[in-house]
Amino acid sequence: xxxxxxxxxxxxxxxxxxxxxxxxxxxxxxxxxxxxxxxxxxxxxxxxxxxxxxxxxxxxxxxxxxxxxxxxxxxxxxxxxxxxxxxxxxxxxxxxxxxxxxxxxxxxxxxxxxxxxxxxxxxxxxxxxxxxxxxxxxxxxxxxxxxxxxxxxxxxxxxxxxxxxxxxxxxxxxxxxxxxxxxxxxxxxxxxxxxxxxxxxxxxxxxxxxxxxxxxxxxxxxxxxxxxxxxxxxxxxxxxxxxxxxxxxxxxxxxxxxxxxxxxxxxxxxxxxxxxxxxxxxxxxxxxxxxxxxxxxxxxxxxxxxxxxxxx
Numbered sequence: 001x002x003x004x005x006x007x008x009x010x011x012x013x014x015x016x017x018x019x020x021x022x023x024x025x026x027x028x029x030x031x032x033x034x035x036x037x038x039x040x041x042x043x044x045x046x047x048x049x050x051x052x053x054x055x056x057x058x059x060x061x062x063x064x065x066x067x068x069x070x071x072x073x074x075x076x077x078x079x080x081x082x083x084x085x086x087x088x089x090x091x092x093x094x095x096x097x098x099x100x101x102x103x104x105x106x107x108x109x110x111x112x113x114x115x116x117x118x119x120x121x122x123x124x125x126x127x128x129x130x131x132x133x134x135x136x137x138x139x140x141x142x143x144x145x146x147x148x149x150x151x152x153x154x155x156x157x158x159x160x161x162x163x164x165x166x167x168x169x170x171x172x173x174x175x176x177x178x179x180x181x182x183x184x185x186x187x188x189x190x191x192x193x194x195x196x197x198x199x200x201x202x203x204x205x206x207x208x209x210x211x212x213x214x215x216x217x218x219x220x221x222x223x224x225x226x227x228x229x230x231x232x233x234x235x236x237x238x239x240x241x242x243x244x245x246x247x248x249x250x251x252x253x254x255x256x257x258x259x260x261x262x263x264x265x266x267x268x269x270x271x272x273x274x275x276x277x278x279x280x281x282x283x284x285x286x287x288x289x290x291x292x293x294x295x296x297x298x299x300x301x302x303x304x305x306x307x308x309x310x311x312x
């Protein structure tokens with residue numbers, strides 16, 4: 001079937017119209033998956049989903065991750081009472097002072113979700129339940145369009161390169177992030193011991209800096225400015241110069257879509273083709289969203305470190 005859609009910007013983002021995700025049928029789902037394969041960001045307005053419906057829809061794309069909550073917010077007693085496949089993003093607190101969810105109110109800088117894992121769940125589906133009007137925009141940077149428009153010298157320099165990545169590293173390769181350590185995204189940890197435990201559980205990994213979707217031939221940069229430690233077979237200075245040049249090119253305005261949230265928005269994004277960031281917002285304005293994180297189907301999407309020979 002053919003979906004009714006409209007573009008959100010010239011080079012990134014598609015709004016899908018007249019679809020109710022709580023009741024979508026098989027033909028609608030296949031069309032949605034095809035639209036997501038073509039565009040890294042899909043938007044569905046005015047959705048009303050129970051948690052069961054939200055999880056069921058998400059699972060149609062692949063298995064759901066269970067460890068995002070542990071990575072981002074280790075001090076979340078309420079998570080024991082919830083579906084383990086749901087992560088709450090919120091600045092709210094319960095009556096006893098415990099957090100409803102993680103990530104609070106602060107700015108979250110440009111990053112790629114879960115790149116610090118060897119086999120990351122790369123699909124994010126985000127359901128805005130109570131979203132502050134006119135603030136806390138989420139911005140997305142299209143790394144596929146950035147790759148396609150690279151100057152030839154930069155494309156030759158990055159093709160075939162592999163980057164070493166670490167969760168919450170204090171020494172990112174990107175010069176901008178090194179100069180703004182106070183804004184560097186780390187999980188909300190409560191103690192040095194807790195931080196050390198999470199660091200031990202998330203050892204350094206290596207990823208290709210250019211990914212290809214074998215189903216479509218689309219290629220994209222795959223990097224995260226606050227998780228990259230080094231580029232293999234390059235010294236620190238040369239690696240930083242290459243990384244900074246890639247970031248300067250990627251973060252041009254024509255590659256970016258800034259999403260202004262409304263209650264009931266569902267936004268799906270593919271982390272193998274994007275960077276994203278969130279602006280800060282005032283602490284007394286309530287915000288609540290629910291998120292699932294999907295291990296994407298390699299038959300339709302690029303999957304980091306996927307071993308195709310194992311399924312050949």
